[in-house]
Amino acid sequence: MVFLLSFSFLPQTTPFLSLPTTVTTGQVQHNRHRLAYQAPKITLAQYHEVASIDEAPFVTQPNEKTAPKSNTEQDGHSSVNPLQSLVNQQDFAHRIVKTFEPRKFRPASKLLANRHVQTISGSLLRDDITCRYVNPKKTVVYSPPWIDPGINILTSSLLRKLQAYGKEHSTAAATSSYWDTRERFDTPDHDFFDVDFKYADSITTDVARASPKGIVIVVPGLQSNSNSSLVREMAQACVARGFDAAAINFRGCSGTPNEGLRAYHLGFTDDLKQLIGIIHDRLTKNNPLTENATTFSKKTPPIFLSGKSLGANVVLKALGELGDTVHEYNIQGAAVYCCPFDNQRNVNFLLQGLSKVVYNGNLLQSLKSMALSQFERFADTPTAHLVDLELLQSCTTITEFDEAFTVPLFGFDDHLDYYNQTSCLNFLDRIQVPTLICNARDDPFMDPVYYPWDFHCDSLAGKSRKSPIRIVRSDHGGHLGYMFHDDEEDGFRDVVSFLPSELGRFLDHVLECTEAAEDSMLSFNKDSRDVFPTTETSSGAVERSQVRRKAFELSSSFRANEFKPPRILTNEHLQTISGVFLRHDPSCRYVANGIGVDVAFQKGLKLLSAIPRQSDVFGDFWDRRQRIDTPDGDFFHVDYKYHSDYHPNDPSSKGIVVIVHGLQSSSNSSLSVDLGRAFSNQGFDVACINFRGCSGEPNNSLRAYHLGFTDDLIHLLRILNSGQLKPPPIFLSGFSLGANVVLKALGELGDNAFTSYGIYGAAVAGAPFDNERNIKFVQKPGFNKIAYNDSLLKNLKVTCLRQLERHSRSKEAKTLSHDEIVVASEISALESAFISPLFGFRDNVDYYRKTNCIDFLDNIEVPTLILNAADDPFFDPSFFPWEKGCDSPIGQKNLSPIKLVRTKHGGHLGFMFHQRSKEDRYLQAKEGVSFMPSELARFVTHVFDRRAGLDETKTINV
Structure with missing residues (x-):
């Protein structure tokens, strides 16, 4: 498995990863209107002013008389990402991330800025709202100037956590009450994964509906799940701004053991991409995310992705694998945190000094326990022999664990091949949507020497390639910490901690920019000739x-x-x-x-x-x-x-x-x-x-x-x-x-x-x-008819009848005659009975004459x-x-x-x-x-x- 993700060196049975469940939907709704920070409304003029930096205006005002109707006007709803209507989607995404201004993370004291304090606090104390934002002058009792004020803050927070531990431990199952509903999805390899949904404006699932603002898919980290405090905070940041949230649980992480020895790894994108397809399909077909929903917006809501640590790696790798097709799934942006980038560098760094003692040892113990439990359950399966049980039991480092378990189960050559193939760094250049990556320079899981600035939208290389990625690297924050933010200077306090708050701000920014562009330009037209510009340019027409x-x-x-x-x-x-x-x-x-x-x-x-x-x-x-x-x-x-x-x-x-x-x-x-x-x-x-x-x-x-x-x-x-x-x-x-x-x-x-x-x-x-000449030639009595017409006809009939049986209730099936297909003795007869009516040709002759390539040769220009x-x-x-x-x-x-x-x-x-x-x-x-x-x-x-x-x-x- 991988090693870089959600901070999981503590036993999974401890309940301090739970968020208090006393916040009701009504309170959330109330808090949404009390946010100290509201995403600014971006006017088209302001956007042009910012975009003019690149000296390439990208939005044109439509001509009301000649502009074609949008898909919404034609079909009642649109499933097309507004980015598809742009000449260059990546250029548009580049401008979106360039105009986003991230806030600076400022820990309240030197002690609270320590990487290990931040990392551990992010796992232990995130539920404590007094640890998210701090003003030392107002919250700390007097102490001598030579004593770090963070000592009092940290001590009192840990005492509160200790006092609440016993009560939380006895009601650990209550953590699941945060989510509105859970749904299980079967996978093509006969396993499953669970997804938890939280809706923006519903109190119960009976009135749940897809938010018109969109849905955010949250991907947890290693050994984490939807009930971790940070995942629920990320979901809450989305819900508070009007987005629905869906948290995917990797196989075996939802509380129910999965049905195979293989679970997931650093680059396991299969389940995420399956979920994206399912959600997009439901949204496009005007179906809610749950069957009992009652209403739905005519405009198909967009999809956003977010992930932490291992989940960040999975999200970025999936975006790179999808490439241009993200627009077909209506994915409009992503925001990830504590991304590993180069797994080989990081695993070497993790095996040094205090990181090896604190993080490698505890994380390894958790992974070994999981793997041995899995192996015991599936010891009799064909895949069990792939695992090196002796090395698994004796391994002392993450790399040895991966060599014994992850590498053989998922077909990698060795741990080096595993880290190379799953590093999201190799997929960044194929990302096509606005993407925010937030990391901390002092992250104890990541090698601080390397950082891929070439992919940053403001770097020379990033400007040249119009990179759609904004990389933010704070001095402090640890691994998934970002606690004790000093709000004295900006007075900013959100309903969630600093890191999830940045997620919400970025989603609002992307949506504002996209809607501004969508409102001011022609809608995407299905005709391919309307997608691309004409050959006219400022320099004249191409002769x-x-x-x-x-x-x-x-x-x-x-x-x-x-x-x-x-x-x-x-x-x-x-x-x-x-x-x-x-x-x-x-x-x-x-x-x-x-x-x-x-x-x-x-x-x-x-x-x-x-x-x-x-x-x-x-x-x-x-x-x-x-x-x-x-x-x-x-x-x-x-x-x-x-x-x-x-x-x-x-x-x-x-x-x-x-x-x-x-x-x-x-x-x-x-x-x-x-x-x-x-x-x-x-x-x-x-x-x-x-x-x-x-x-x-x-x-x-x-x-x-x-x-x-x-x-x-x-x-x-x-x-x-x-x-x-x-x-x-x-x-x-x-x-x-x-x-x-x-x-x-x-x-x-x-x-x-x-x-x-x-x-x-x-x-x-x-x-x-x-085609008309050729079909007559093949069907002439003789060897050609026996060898080619008859054998090909037999195969085509099987295909046609199978299709007709599979879609017998469709509207198109009513235009076909089953008997005519069965009795067809020549290919031409079969095409008259099947192809012609399905595709609107009068008969097989009309079909041949309209599809002959010879009639199109004169127009070929290459x-x-x-x-x-x-x-x-x-x-x-x-x-x-x-x-x-x-x-x-x-x-x-x-x-x-x-x-x-x-x-x-x-x-x-x-x-x-x-x-x-x-x-x-x-x-x-x-x-x-x-x-x-x-x-x-x-x-x-x-x-x-x-x-x-x-x-x-x-x-x-x-």
């Missing part, structure tokens, strides 16, 4: 001919390699089937020149033995999976492969390539993985989109995708561009149906593909061009390679649009940016058994991929290396 000419030059200068399989292995069906089942075999990707019949026979035997096996066995290739919710209430998954082995945004990465797979395929197909590896070898990050229902998880609706379904691809492109000061170059790639989607999307976007979405080029294979085989058994060989290519007379006249390559052999996405010659230096260097992926990667690299001319024409940075 289409200039961009197109450069794209034409890049495509024309590319020289494709010839695909040369041995004559005996050129058969189109052999190529097609081998591409599915033998692509992972290096000996089948390339062969030596002049192989004989015996070698060809061996390849045929390999193919026969491979066919019965599952071809999609490459799930371990990708580094990360991201779930993206769609505007229509569904979702799709994107799998990422990073050029760097550590994390995205590596400066050495050339950009990102988005791969779109084919029909009934996924990111784990052999070709998707081969393409991903080809681009990764060339120095690109890779994102492979899984169409809805193709990632292994059923989608939420009956509708999934079709030949021309570009919605999810464009949605992903929008996310990749949003919130980044300088988005990386984006390239698109796809095969078969995915190639059709890519080309259609590029045609739909036109010159916006480059100027607004940052797409520098595309490379696809197996593009169908004319360098594009299309690689097809003349013997593709899925496509009518009598048709190929040569006139659309840059090498044709018409293409040269029109400055076509499309490079058309048509090989004699290759089948449908096969291109196997290429004869590698001595001149194929590129292929020799890239033996990890087959011919076709290597050609697509070569083209993308070709465009990237010569992109300077394109960069000169690009005037808008989304």
Whole structure:
């Protein structure tokens, strides 16, 4: 487990972590109006005055006559974060944190400023309201000037605590009465976690409702829970300002043992992200947080995150993992305290001097007790053998504990790998929302030598990257202390102590700024063309001919390699089937020149033995999976492969390539993985989109995708561009149906593909061009119909009927005929019965004609390679649009940016058994991929290396 979080060196049975439960909701409401400090109302003029420092006005007044209706006006409510309506979300977040002015923490005396006094008091005395704010001149009896006044304050506080200890200890269970309700959530790995809710303006859960100001998710620290005094104070700071609060309890920390040996660790974000998704889903669907709520605001409330110590690390890591998608979940800000940043540095520091004696020993004792109890409960489970029981029983340091318990259970290599992978420091550069981080220089858990000032919004590096993070480092405060604040100078006293009070102030500030911006600008429009600016800038319009000419030059200068399989292995069906089942075999990707019949026979035997096996066995290739919710209430998954082995945004990465797979395929197909590896070898990050229902998880609706379904691809492109000061170059790639989607999307976007979405080029294979021609060709009686139409039809029918059964009560299901799907004997008949009515086409012919990528080729404005085989058994060989290519007379006249390559052999996405010659230096260097992926990667690299001319024409940075 980790070691840095909520101060937990004291036994968990002690009740001094409880907040007095005598404060009623009525008193809270009364105190809210008596706050000495109120967040100032920020006018738009004042905000512009502050924002003018950066000399880049970000808010424009809408034209009342031409402004489109907001989502609220159109649909009755809005689930879109106002930040999404800004050209650059990160710039907006940067300005928010720059305008926040944190208060200075001033302990009342030198003794009370001591790091250990602060740390221990924060755990023992936080319930005592007389210890939160102190005025020594008014609260301390006379003492000689040479005696620190803090002695009297501390002594009297400890005596009061001692007197109340016995009574509190006998009623420890009463601590849970602070929260309004508790809810349990099951996890995908068959465990659970509990969440406690506190509502801003409800006395009982019968009238509980979602606060229109928003909800704050509070994440406790190590060995802590929702009933710790600081967590409840953080919740109270939110409730007093009109926010609802939800405190998540890590597994096993809510008072009920969890159902697995694994619980949580320093970087365990799974449960937090699940809770974010659940709350967002409920808010978006106009459902309250509890089923018995009765009212709800039309405007979807925002979500904020907060955490302490380990919880701070988890919150920041989760924000970094979510990246741009935080805006889809309507997360508008975060505030965390005593954040560890670099876990390896801190654990080394903790093992020195007094910190080792006081904190390491007590914390280790608590962790060992927990771990041994867990091990005893689950000793007979398969995971128990992973634990090093001997080392666990004898460990004397946190690192040894982690080596024995946390590392093996969660699959880390060792404690160094564990600390590196879970350090939030590695995720700060991906945070996209206003974030406040408060730490103390004298924190006994943290190495004081290191502090990540480069991420601070006011640092040179922070200003350059428009960092949305404000880092506050006080001289005193200890670890989660911040007690005995001297209020003589400012007269400030809140209903909660200093640290939670700063949380409330920051939330109010973020909300005020966001609402000011939201009220003064156009609402987010679902049409992607309204999200991004037009190509007009102060320097004038980008001339289409200039961009197109450069794209034409890049495509024309590319020289494709010839695909040369041995004559005996050129058969189109052999190529097609081998591409599915033998692509992972290096000996089948390339062969030596002049192989004989015996070698060809061996390849045929390999193919026969491979066919019965599952071809999609490459799930371990990708580094990360991201779930993206769609505007229509569904979702799709994107799998990422990073050029760097550590994390995205590596400066050495050339950009990102988005791969779109084919029909009934996924990111784990052999070709998707081969393409991903080809681009990764060339120095690109890779994102492979899984169409809805193709990632292994059923989608939420009956509708999934079709030949021309570009919605999810464009949605992903929008996310990749949003919130980044300088988005990386984006390239698109796809095969078969995915190639059709890519080309259609590029045609739909036109010159916006480059100027607004940052797409520098595309490379696809197996593009169908004319779907009506091809379906007739495949369905002709003969081998093609038996081998491809019938087998594909069988799989498609199973998918369609399964979808129809799963969503039989939906409105869309009423438009379908179950019998027509069952009796369909051709793909065209199935598409008439299923796809056409679901997506609003008249019939299958109307569907094909409206989704043909050939009708969109003329509008493509970026360098594009299309690689097809003349013997593709899925496509009518009598048709190929040569006139659309840059090498044709018409293409040269029109400055076509499309490079058309048509090989004699290759089948449908096969291109196997290429004869590698001595001149194929590129292929020799890239033996990890087959011919076709290597050609697509070569083209993308070709465009990237010569992109300077394109960069000169690009005037808008989304």
